[in-house]
Amino acid sequence: MTRSRVLVLATVAILIAAFFALHLERYVTLDALKAQHTEIAAYRDAHPWIAAAAYFILYIVVTGLSLPGAAVLTLVGGAMFGLVWGTVIVSFASSIGATLAFLAARFLFRDAVQSRFRKRLKVIDAGIEKEGAFYLFTLRLVPLFPFFLINLVMGLTALPARTFYWVSQLGMLAGTIVYVNAGSELSKIESVSGILSPGLIVSFALLGIFPLLARKALEWVKSRQAHARWPKPGRFERNLIVIGAGSAGLVAAYIAAAVKAKVTLVEKHKMGGDCLHTGCIPSKALIRTARLLSHIKRAKEFGLREATAQFDFAEIMERVQRVIRTVEPHDSTERYTGLGVECLAGEARIISPYKVEIKTAESVKTITTRAIVIAAGARPFIPPIPGIEQVGYCTSDTVWSLRELPKRLLVLGGGPIGSELAQCFARFGATVTQVEMLPHILSREDPDISEMVAQRFRREGIHVCTGCTAKHFLIDNGEKVLIAERDGNELRIPFDLLLCAVGRVANTGGYGLEELGIGTTKSGTVETDDYLQTLYPNIYACGDVAGPYQFTHVAAHQAWYAAVNALFGCVWKFRADYSVIPWATFTDPEVARVGLNESEAKEKKIAWEVTRYAIADLDRAITDEEAHGVVKVLTVPGKDRILGATIVGEHAGDLIAEFVGAMKHGIGLNKILGTIHTYPTRAEANRYVAGEWKRAHAPRRLLRLVQRYHAWQLG
Numbered sequence: 116m117t118r119s120r121v122l123v124l125a126t127v128a129i130l131i132a133a134f135f136a137l138h139l140e141r142y143v144t145l146d147a148l149k150a151q152h153t154e155i156a157a158y159r160d161a162h163p164w165i166a167a168a169a170y171f172i173l174y175i176v177v178t179g180l181s182l183p184g185a186a187v188l189t190l191v192g193g194a195m196f197g198l199v200w201g202t203v204i205v206s207f208a209s210s211i212g213a214t215l216a217f218l219a220a221r222f223l224f225r226d227a228v229q230s231r232f233r234k235r236l237k238v239i240d241a242g243i244e245k246e247g248a249f250y251l252f253t254l255r256l257v258p259l260f261p262f263f264l265i266n267l268v269m270g271l272t273a274l275p276a277r278t279f280y281w282v283s284q285l286g287m288l289a290g291t292i293v294y295v296n297a298g299s300e301l302s303k304i305e306s307v308s309g310i311l312s313p314g315l316i317v318s319f320a321l322l323g324i325f326p327l328l329a330r331k332a333l334e335w336v337k338s339r340q341a342h343a344r345w346p347k348p349g350r351f352e353r354n355l356i357v358i359g360a361g362s363a364g365l366v367a368a369y370i371a372a373a374v375k376a377k378v379t380l381v382e383k384h385k386m387g388g389d390c391l392h393t394g395c396i397p398s399k400a401l402i403r404t405a406r407l408l409s410h411i412k413r414a415k416e417f418g419l420r421e422a423t424a425q426f427d428f429a430e431i432m433e434r435v436q437r438v439i440r441t442v443e444p445h446d447s448t449e450r451y452t453g454l455g456v457e458c459l460a461g462e463a464r465i466i467s468p469y470k471v472e473i474k475t476a477e478s479v480k481t482i483t484t485r486a487i488v489i490a491a492g493a494r495p496f497i498p499p500i501p502g503i504e505q506v507g508y509c510t511s512d513t514v515w516s517l518r519e520l521p522k523r524l525l526v527l528g529g530g531p532i533g534s535e536l537a538q539c540f541a542r543f544g545a546t547v548t549q550v551e552m553l554p555h556i557l558s559r560e561d562p563d564i565s566e567m568v569a570q571r572f573r574r575e576g577i578h579v580c581t582g583c584t585a586k587h588f589l590i591d592n593g594e595k596v597l598i599a600e601r602d603g604n605e606l607r608i609p610f611d612l613l614l615c616a617v618g619r620v621a622n623t624g625g626y627g628l629e630e631l632g633i634g635t636t637k638s639g640t641v642e643t644d645d646y647l648q649t650l651y652p653n654i655y656a657c658g659d660v661a662g663p664y665q666f667t668h669v670a671a672h673q674a675w676y677a678a679v680n681a682l683f684g685c686v687w688k689f690r691a692d693y694s695v696i697p698w699a700t701f702t703d704p705e706v707a708r709v710g711l712n713e714s715e716a717k718e719k720k721i722a723w724e725v726t727r728y729a730i731a732d733l734d735r736a737i738t739d740e741e742a743h744g745v746v747k748v749l750t751v752p753g754k755d756r757i758l759g760a761t762i763v764g765e766h767a768g769d770l771i772a773e774f775v776g777a778m779k780h781g782i783g784l785n786k787i788l789g790t791i792h793t794y795p796t797r798a799e800a801n802r803y804v805a806g807e808w809k810r811a812h813a814p815r816r817l818l819r820l821v822q823r824y825h826a827w828q829l830g
């Protein structure tokens with residue numbers, strides 16, 4: 116615990132101890148109040164302002180320190196100042212006192228509670244973030260919940276102090292009026308607990324849960340309205356229909372079959388979707404060959420006098436197809452049929468929340484279903500830059516059919532897809548220019564991280580043009596040209612082939628969403644709630660079509676929630692958990708991340724500390740001639756709790772797994788440091804970064820003492 120925390124805790128403890136040691140509680144009983152009523156009234160008449168100010172401060176102190184007696188003090192307010200002024204004074208004093216107690220609990224205990232119960236708190240905080248004001252309002256309105264307990268417990272959650280203050284003031288108002296009013300007629304009160312009749316408590320309770328009920332009712336009405344115009348079949352032919360057999364759809368269908376649901380998976384193009392045919396698999400296969408070539412070019416570094424490679428680009432692209440064919444059985448109709456999924460090759464269209472029309476090569480049929488999972492994926496976004504259609508382009512969908520290496524490749528986009536492909540083509544011998552509007556490529560990463568990749572790109576001959584906006588394309592004397600702007604200057608970039616990689620848009624059109632009124636978000640993905648449920652409670656969406664992350668592992672992760680909620684949502688629904696999402700960009704050097712980086716921590720105003728370990732020092736990296744890169748870990752200041760980690764270097768995508776596991780299971784850097792890592796491996800870098808953190812947090816005073824002890828031992 117920090118010194119300031121110890122100081123605050125000691126002050127609070129002393130004040131509370133003094134209160135009880137001096138038996139001050141005897142002054143805040145109903146009998147004491149009744150006995151001193153005349154003196155109190157006389158003092159108030161003689162010094163109204165001083166009386167009001169003293170009462171106000173006393174009330175804040177009592178509630179701020181969570182001392183007993185708030186109810187009696189409220190009665191005093193009524194007795195001293197009457198209903199109107201009593202209510203005004205008590206309302207502000209109690210809200211301020213409550214907020215002080217709330218802040219004290221947060222300052223003293225939140226970090227400790229967070230580090231012990233982080234996982235559980237995360238769920239609570241997510242609920243608080245969404246409906247915290249409602250919860251608090253309910254708790255405040257129902258006087259059965261102890262006032263001081265609410266202050267302290269809420270302080271441990273993520274509820275903003277401002278929200279806590281105004282909701283408390285509003286929520287406590289009704290109760291305050293009841294108590295102050297009772298105080299203004301003090302002689303009639305027999306006991307404090309008697310002020311609230313059971314009827315009054317029930318009324319408050321109903322009032323408290325009203326906003327929550329109203330919201331739930333609104334959701335129910337909305338879903339009823341949405342369903343109203345669609346007749347519900349008496350019997351369903353399927354439990355679940357999954358639209359799209361990409362990473363998301365395959366997992367959703369597999370889970371449904373595993374729990375013995377009757378499930379149909381519809382795919383209009385190829386089983387396996389983007390990842391298998393145009394995404395992860397072909398790109399990683401291409402990267403492998405490009406990497407081998409780069410090693411051959413670096414032969415001297417490995418002690419070889421000379422090494423050359425003869426290759427034909429078309430054969431490399433054929434190898435990519437061979438790899439796809441090798442992986443294909445994993446996602447095949449045969450495999451999934453064997454697992455209990457009915458696989459249909461055809462185009463699905465949702466014609467009602469309960470019916471899906473499937474157009475196959477042979478027929479068009481309609482199947483009734485209890486639930487639907489939309490997993491229709493995404494496609495490359497083509498920006499409306501004048502002249503783009505005229506010059507023509509390829510995308511991550513079509514680049515795989517190239518069999519001739521372009522001489523000059525223009526890559527539009529500095530994201531992961533553009534960067535991975537730009538480096539591959541450059542390594543095969545194309546002259547590559549990469550144009551990115553933002554100041555850095557891989558702009559999601561911290562600038563120092565993306566700069567490491569950009570520097571490598573430049574060394575390999577890629578012309579990385581950042582802060583550069585594509586204005587228009589033209590064909591000049593038969594040559595394709597991009598006119599771009601950078602720092603107010605016009606750039607003219609001639610090229611032979613344009614690869615457009617400026618992002619991906621969700622596939623939301625043409626299969627019934629518009630007709631059903633299922634909306635889309637600002638980023639164009641299907642609108643879903645935290646449970647991946649659309650406007651219709653029986654229709655879910657997952658994967659690239661739902662966002663917000665467009666990765667295969669996230670698609671699969673979401674698919675579990677979508678399938679389970681679609682099949683068992685009437686009993687229990689699970690909120691999709693995005694707390695620990697890793698990703699990697701497979702450039703050379705690789706970049707992998709989980710959790711926060713510095714830019715995000717700054718943006719979210721989260722306090723952090725950063726520890727770096729330069730991979731240049733790692734024995735294994737040196738033996739492999741890959742002594743470059745960094746492990747960068749963000750932790751809670753003064754603690755070993757990991758907020759995020761970024762790794763740049765060989766196999767960063769694999770190395771990040773240790774931090775993913777650590778974050779998921781609340782393991783800190785101390786434990787990583789205490790774990791044996793095989794020597795000599797890249798994974799040791801993770802342990803060394805933990806060592807760097809430990810060195811920076813070594814107990815200096817203790818070490819000085821130990822040093823003296825050793826000096827003394829020397830004699």
Ligand SMILES: Cc1cc2nc3c(=O)[nH]c(=O)nc-3n(C[C@H](O)[C@H](O)[C@H](O)COP(=O)(O)OP(=O)(O)OC[C@H]3O[C@@H](n4cnc5c(N)ncnc54)[C@H](O)[C@@H]3O)c2cc1C
Pocket residue numbers: 358359360361362363364381382383384385386387388389390391393394395396398461462463464490491492493511532622625626657658659660665666667668669670701
């Ligand atoms: C070049 C590239 C490299 C990538 N590299 C990686 C990587 O290294 N790691 C990673 O995690 N991610 C990577 N990704 C992203 C990854 O490929 C996607 O996140 C993932 O494929 C999304 O899966 P999905 O199931 O949501 O969509 P998809 O795989 O696109 O599947 C959707 C399927 O739905 C079908 N469909 C659509 N509408 C209908 C309809 N009406 N009826 C029937 N079928 C329909 C489509 O034909 C498609 O097959 C990469 C992507 C690209 C483009």
